[in-house]
Amino acid sequence: MNASTILAQHGYTLTQAAQWLSQNANNPREIYATTKALGLSNDMLADILRPSMPSINAAEIDAYFSGNGIATASSVLAQHGWTTAQAAQWIQAHLNDPAQIQSTMASLGLDYTMLSEVAAQLQPGITPAQIQQFFQASIPQPQPQPQPGPQVPGAGEAVFPTELQNLVSLNQNTGVLSNANVRSIALQQGVSAERYDQLFSPSSIDLNGDGILSTNELGLSTLGNLPATSDTVASLLYGTVINVYHALDMQELTNIGNFVSAHANEIAYNPNSPYVAQLESMMVTALSTPAAQPIMSDAQIANALGMIVAGMAQSYGNGGALFDDAFSGIFGF
Incomplete structure (x- = not known):
């Protein structure tokens, strides 16, 4: 052609x-x-x-x-x-x-x-x-079962395993990994400032509508109560994703990718499969310690985040927010 x-x-x-x-x-x-x-x-x-x-x-x-x-x-x-x-x-x-x-x-x-x-x-x-x-x-896609009504984690119930709660944090980085720079990269791809704020809307998390993201709503006690703003949601996502990228090295990622590929159907469709537990164990081990050599430079991480956010702004349609699916969307798990 x-x-x-x-x-x-x-x-x-x-x-x-x-x-x-x-x-x-x-x-x-x-x-x-x-x-x-x-x-x-x-x-x-x-x-x-x-x-x-x-x-x-x-x-x-x-x-x-x-x-x-x-x-x-x-x-x-x-x-x-x-x-x-x-x-x-x-x-x-x-x-x-x-x-x-x-x-x-x-x-x-x-x-x-x-x-x-x-x-x-x-x-x-x-x-x-x-x-x-x-x-x-x-690639087999998991078929989630519909749940009636919003699912709120119980008090003290963690979204991540206890061993990985330290990965979930606001983004305190400056320079190339700052929230402002990642936002700038996303806007350079054609995302409007209004659409960016919609994408990180806290409305699906702030179930009480009180302007506060409580520890109960977040499912974490380590962060305390946070303002229910799009800036908070973006900072939470960026901080956590950056921590994950800093923890993974190429060998760990290759091992995990090969394992998922070898047992894709079991992992996707059978939550009780021993392979699911083994994958979780591999993830915890890989993410619990800093990478020997991170899989990306800070500039690459910032660019990847900005590009992915821009892509999600388009794929989620006008007005759609991504926080509920953000981690699975970015890492493909």
Whole structure:
């Protein structure tokens, strides 16, 4: 599949695409988001621009995105010593194990858009949406049983195992991992400030409607009572996720990913399976101590959080909040 074929499917010509790229040259994030959503690779973008820029190539397109602060597949993979070609070869060799692909690529900091850049070497024209559909169709999804009414943890009942309660904290980091910086990354992806606040709405947690997130509502006694604001909810999520990333190293994550892949059906559909208890034990062990070498740098963690929040803002629809599903949504457990 080439650029003209993809564009024709959406009612555009190569000339129209070249004009649009020229008009939006000062908006690289818009170009990146739009073209990747259509399945246009950097090679295809170079083909579109070549009539007016004869020497343009895919590497220059990638450098344009990276130089404007956009995390591309090649820039993220390079931080781990991988090339996109190597990642594509690895994916091709593991196509019979989608769960391992998802786990490993997520551990490297690749989202669906970056994965589509890699997978384009195997299937030109593939889109982030198709990547997501591939995982959803290939990896067994747990079927939760509906519960009547809101489920509030009892007094002293922990959301996390007791051994891991210290992971749940407000985000006290400054600089690249600060709440403000992660928020900025999310807004740069096109999320409005209003939608961001809606996403972290505390309404589903503040069941008493008193403006306070009590220890009973949170299911934790270690944090005390907290203001029921979107800033509090975002800080809780970011602080906890950052603590988790700082605790996991690559070997631990690989071991957990391999275990989940090997026993996916039992873990997903049989809560009484011994594999569930074993997985919980592996998680507790991995998360109880700091990582020998964290799986991501602080800058990568911040970028991953901002990108994931932006994706959730779209997938949850207008007005939807994510806190109830935030941890499972981000870690894929």
